[in-house]
Amino acid sequence: MAGFFISFEGIDFCGKSEQSRGLCERLRQAGYDNVEFLREPGGVEIAEAIRKILLDTRHAGLNERTEILLYSAARAQITGERILPALHAGKIIVADRYVDSTTVYQGYGRGLDLEFVRAVNHFATRGTLPHVTFLIDLPVEVAHGRQQRNGLAKDRLENESEEFHQRVRAAYLKIAAAEPQRIIVINGDQSIAAIGDDVDKNLRQKFGLQV
Template sequence: MTLLLVVAVANPLAALFGVHVLGMGQISYRFDGTNVVLVIGGALAIVVGLLALRHMDDRKGVPLAADLIAAVRGERFPKGAAEHVPGLFVAFEGGEGSGKTTQSRLLAIWLRDQGYDVVQTREPGATKVGMRLRAILLDAAERGLSARSEALLYAADRAEHVEKVIRPALYRGSIVVTDRYVDSSLAYQGAGRVLDPEDVSKVNAWATGGLVPHLTVLIDTPPEVGLTRLGGAADRIESEPLEFHHRVRKEFRALAAAAPERYLVVDGTLPQETITRQIHDRVREILPDPVPRESEDATGTMPAIRD
């Protein structure tokens, strides 16, 4: 379109502009209609190119330079592409016995019933390496583990989790539902273990490449209630004193209050059916269309979300 426009107006515009000579001391520059046409054509080409990139960019928000550099280096996921993926990322957070594991499982089942490709996962222990780390982190016999070591082990599990499970699923367009993510480290190691929250945040941002969930569901349950729901022997984290769990809950609530547009906070003392309904209502708002756009254009088919 730009080329046709330039061809159509080039000669008339060049003739109307004529020839002008700009003198700068002993130097002169001859500026005629041809120069004007080339300048305008170049400006239009830039505008059309930017509009085309905006419509066809498969990693919206990622700088073009970063994408090109990643392609030259052979990197599959360029830095900065964390939030700009085809899939949907939902994380469940909460204290011990909050019900987040149950609700994450129920959400995954509901989404599969709608026809979505769902990857249900958890932290720690979603990978082979993660299973070994989980055994160390939750073993009640590991009482000598320092707070910093604990934070680094969780970050190591998360780095493996993101690289091997979450990112590949998101890039192929799946919905990822994870039981715990970065907020758990900020709450448990940052507030619970009283580590510098900035340090914990930086370590996990580096471990995940900056990957942030589209939605974080916080099941807010008082520790006095959640801890009574646990069955079997308590693991290393569950056996911490009540004050520890109160600090964890307070930090979870603070994280949600700082970014309310990205969080859904649900009262964990409500009946399970009520909690599930609230989660479904919120997730509906961000679900991708399960029917390809091409199919809609050809048949007029509209997606149907079932209760």
């Protein structure tokens, strides 16, 4: 595949969504006219329909097994419909979440068997992984403070307990330590511009993208 796949990960309210969209803009300004943004779950019609089910606060009783299968169904759809064709066409994909989210939220957060989670992830993605993943790391209490200060509404997962989100953050750092060649940890407790500069610096120095 001639394309390049970048994903952003992190706990809720860490700023990854803003960073992923910001990177798309900077890449386009740098002359890359082949950039595609996508979000998970979602990004295509079927996956967006699944997203509504997953994040609706009225579905607080959603079973954890149902949850992982729905996330994986959405991911299988966007991988086959958008990601693989875009990579084959030589495009740059920037994703707001991908497969690592299921590993940490459903695996470590929900406590599902990790071998099962890995198998489901591999099936849904057809073994596709981002070339680089930026983990925007931020303490849970700082992220929650941002949410409260900005008056941001919470979806079903964001309404989980602080202990749940602490497990998720710890899991992110654990998988980053296990895959340092792919997952780059960025300090999320700094300005938006400074985070973007760190992302751009890594893309230039390690992957040759002129951003």
